[in-house]
Amino acid sequence: xxxxxxxxxxxxxxxxxxxxxxxxxxxxxxxxxxxxxxxxxxxxxxxxxxxxxxxxxxxxxxxxxxxxxxxxxxxxxxxxxxxxxxxxxxxxxxxxxxxxxxxxxxxxxxxxxxxxxxxxxxxxxxxxxxxxxxxxxxxxxxxxxxxxxxxxxxxxxxxxxxxxxxxxxxxxxxxxxxxxxxxxxxxxxxxxxxxxxxxxxxxxxxxxxxxxxxxxxxxxxxxxxxxxxxxxxxxxxxxxxxxxxxxxxxxxxxxxxxxxxxxxxxxxxxxxxxxxxxxxxxxx
Amino acid sequence: xxxxxxxxxxxxxxxxxxxxxxxxxxxxxxxxxxxxxxxxxxxxxxxxxxxxxxxxxxxxxxxxxxxxxxxxxxxxxxxxxxxxxxxxxxxxxxxxxxxxxxxxxxxxxxxxxxxxxxxxxxxxxxxxxxxxxxxxxxxxxxxxxxxxxxxxxxxxxxxxxxxxxxxxxxxxxxxxxxxxxxxxxxxxxxxxxxxxxxxxxxxxxxxxxxxxxxxxxx
Ligand code: SF4
Ligand code: SF4
Numbered sequence: 341x342x343x344x345x346x347x348x349x350x351x352x353x354x355x356x357x358x359x360x361x362x363x364x365x366x367x368x369x370x371x372x373x374x375x376x377x378x379x380x381x382x383x384x385x386x387x388x389x390x391x392x393x394x395x396x397x398x399x400x401x402x403x404x405x406x407x408x409x410x411x412x413x414x415x416x417x418x419x420x421x422x423x424x425x426x427x428x429x430x431x432x433x434x435x436x437x438x439x440x441x442x443x444x445x446x447x448x449x450x451x452x453x454x455x456x457x458x459x460x461x462x463x464x465x466x467x468x469x470x471x472x473x474x475x476x477x478x479x480x481x482x483x484x485x486x487x488x489x490x491x492x493x494x495x496x497x498x499x500x501x502x503x504x505x506x507x508x509x510x511x512x513x514x515x516x517x518x519x520x521x522x523x524x525x526x527x528x529x530x531x532x533x534x535x536x537x538x539x540x541x542x543x544x545x546x547x548x549x550x551x552x553x554x555x556x557x558x559x560x561x562x563x564x565x566x567x568x569x570x571x572x573x574x575x576x577x578x579x580x581x582x583x584x585x586x587x588x589x590x591x592x593x594x595x596x597x598x599x600x601x602x603x604x605x606x607x608x609x610x611x612x613x614x615x616x617x618x619x620x621x622x623x624x
Numbered sequence: 625x626x627x628x629x630x631x632x633x634x635x636x637x638x639x640x641x642x643x644x645x646x647x648x649x650x651x652x653x654x655x656x657x658x659x660x661x662x663x664x665x666x667x668x669x670x671x672x673x674x675x676x677x678x679x680x681x682x683x684x685x686x687x688x689x690x691x692x693x694x695x696x697x698x699x700x701x702x703x704x705x706x707x708x709x710x711x712x713x714x715x716x717x718x719x720x721x722x723x724x725x726x727x728x729x730x731x732x733x734x735x736x737x738x739x740x741x742x743x744x745x746x747x748x749x750x751x752x753x754x755x756x757x758x759x760x761x762x763x764x765x766x767x768x769x770x771x772x773x774x775x776x777x778x779x780x781x782x783x784x785x786x787x788x789x790x791x792x793x794x795x796x797x798x799x800x801x802x803x804x805x806x807x808x809x810x811x812x813x814x815x816x817x818x819x820x821x822x823x824x825x826x827x828x829x830x831x832x833x834x835x836x837x838x839x840x841x842x
């Protein structure tokens with residue numbers, strides 16, 4: 341059983357972080373970065389994040405597992421059809437990867453290969469269903485597996501999405517399809533998080549709140565303009581505009597968000613994008 | 625109808641470089657309606673070709689260029705002009721071009737890019753609403769197609785990129801799943817939200833598509 345699953349089951353507040361595979365074959369920086377993480381339960385390994393082509397998340401996650409770092413393998417439906425998704429999941433299990441974050445994936449038009457044909461043969465609900473099937477010992481067409489994977493499947497959610505009921509029906513479907521935990525899109529709005537958690541509590545599935553370290557106003561505006569589902573509110577933009585030391589302000593904001601998560605959620609997922617040294621301050 | 629547009633002229637120029645005498649073919653169906661291959665466009669093409677110092681031996685606008693037998697028949701009515709030409713230039717969708725290329729030995733140059741099966745919103749505004757998936761879900765989705773009008777073709781509700789009800793892939797467009805949700809609410813039914821939709825059976829859309837009426841159409 342993965343540490344992530346046991347800690348969530350025992351009600352311990354978990355902290356996950358995130359690491360992106362390199363563009364190229366040089367794994368050394370990513371492995372060194374992962375070794376520096378402290379107090380982290382597991383590290384998400386992103387899958388062609390933002391639709392930018394990188395080394396496969398499976399390859400880096402496998403190396404990290406071997407180096408003793410527990411990972412959460414991210415897998416999107418954008419770049420693989422149902423056969424490739426199943427093979428990759430079986431491959432992940434062979435490398436001892438248990439935690440999964442199963443996603444639809446950002447549209448290819450956002451990334452560095454906008455001419456690519458997006459796949460989306462499955463959606464995230466169907467991907468979760470298929471994973472549950474593999475764990476039960478069968479592939480998607482019902483053929484038995486020789487060696488059955490043991491996964492801890494997770495899903496993503498944007499708690500601030502509107503209309504709320506429309507977003508939430510998908511959350512329910514994901515739980516019915518075997519999602520055992522959620523990692524959220526970056527949280528900026530306490531009210532939205534409270535409303536979401538109120539709806540989640542009866543369902544008894546742990547929620548790990550996404551906390552993004554924003555460096556400055558420019559980055560905040562870039563996120564608003566370019567990253568789907570990320571909306572940095574005006575109050576925060578104003579704080580960055582006023583701040584003498586915007587990075588320190590970003591750390592302060594992230595620490596406040598972690599505070600909300602400690603009250604309302606079962607963990608935090610820290611997206612520090614190169615500022616891993618700030619993690620202790622954010623968790624302080 | 626099939627929405628198509630004229631290829632960039634530089635591309636056409638290159639494709640026609642080796643030919644002097646050309647016979648032009650348009651289509652009276654879709655390509656006429658979306659103003660890419662009707663009488664008017666054939667006339668404009670002829671003018672442009674004359675500027676390029678090409679000879680146009682003749683032209684015809686076929687009723688439905690996608691009808692292979694009718695296309696062949698219409699061309700036979702222009703036998704001499706066709707024979708005189710070095711190549712045919714076809715302003716019709718890819719189907720139309722292939723009707724012509726399958727009935728004639730001559731080189732065939734397609735002048736259009738075919739884009740999608742489109743609805744006409746108003747004159748000159750076309751929208752793709754169906755991508756011919758072979759396994760229609762519209763009855764559950766309040767008549768709004770998620771396979772086509774959701775940028776990712778998702779079947780179980782919106783992705784995390786939906787922002788203020790708009791699509792992550794194009795902020796000008798409303799999220800298909802929001803529209804489905806709202807219309808189902810108005811109709812007071814759960815529709816597709818009542819179940820987890822299983823993975824799509826894409827074998828229904830295996831290419832190339834083939835279909836025959838069971839009684840031969842009689
Ligand atoms: S589900 Fe959509 S793409 Fe498929 S046949 Fe129906 S309208 Fe067309
Ligand atoms: S925002 Fe809506 S329409 Fe756009 S890709 Fe996501 S689910 Fe599909």
